[in-house]
Amino acid sequence: MSDIWGYGPASKYSSGTDLTGYKVEATDGHVGKVDDATDEVGSAFIVVNCKPWLIGKHVMLPAGTITVVETDQETIHVNRTKDEIKNAPEYDPELHRNDAKYRTTLGTYYGSHGR
Template sequence: MNEHMWTHSPASGYQMGTGLAGYKVEARDGEIGKVDKHSDDVGSAYIVVDTGVWIFGKEVLLPAGTITRIDQEEHKVFVSRTKEEIKGAPGFDRSRHLGDPGYHRQVGDYYSRLPM
């Protein structure tokens, strides 16, 4: 797994401690939902996106390494993946995402294998 997948890129403009909950999330090909939760823990930073009706209310876990830019004025988070790539990711498992390193490895591996 790419160890940088769970770290915010300096180019994204993220500043430690910034609250992202409620921000709109834009994939490369359009809006996918809003940030429901985020973590900026070193080495395991992520956002959980509520996709609303786009994937029938499904939540998705996106590692911080997928974030390309944060627009503080517009309250938007831009990610480097397409809607189809995000839709094909391992399902979000609320019961596993905090305490199961294997789950983070599975999600990180999925996004690491995709072409940029």
């Protein structure tokens, strides 16, 4: 499951790149923009603001769900559908950003959908 929390080599992610504001595209369409991101080894993720698609909802996506980062287009593609993202465990930045139990739950959820 630790693979899900790291950027894969095919993602073309360069360590230290600020992903804030990048558009996020699921396999079946646009889901939102990045509000927060980290590239911490073993716990890397992005937080996506899903307005207006899912009003007021933010989601945490483990870095392992990212298929490619297009820096020239400021776009991130993930290997999940909009429904998979919509049905993920709810993310609250005040409660979950550094919560190991939440990350385990999220890692299990996204890990069960394949990498």
